[in-house]
Amino acid sequence: MVLEECGIPVYEYKPAQVKIVLTGYGKADKTQIARMLAAQVKLPEGKLDVHALDAIAIAVCHARSRQFSRAAAH
Incomplete structure (x- = not known):
């Protein structure tokens, strides 16, 4: 790869x-992921597409x- x-x-x-x-769940759907993202990260105003x-x-x-990798190394 370049x-x-x-x-x-x-x-x-x-x-x-x-x-x-x-989400803590490996089979979470897109709605659950979007909800958890919104709770954890300040997302831009407006609707983001699924790719974003x-x-x-x-x-x-x-x-x-x-x-986690850095913390485990110490």
Whole structure:
């Protein structure tokens, strides 16, 4: 991948991983995920499409995973 060739790390998360991090339930639906995102993150005004919500959910999952990894390393 081009990103890896440039030294930029690439992370992948399975949908169930993202759902567990956000909702605590690996089979959460889009409505549950959107509700938990709104409770945890200040989202922009107006309706976001499902792709934007997915991207934000993955970003939150990544941030939390990195926090956990750093905490576990200490």
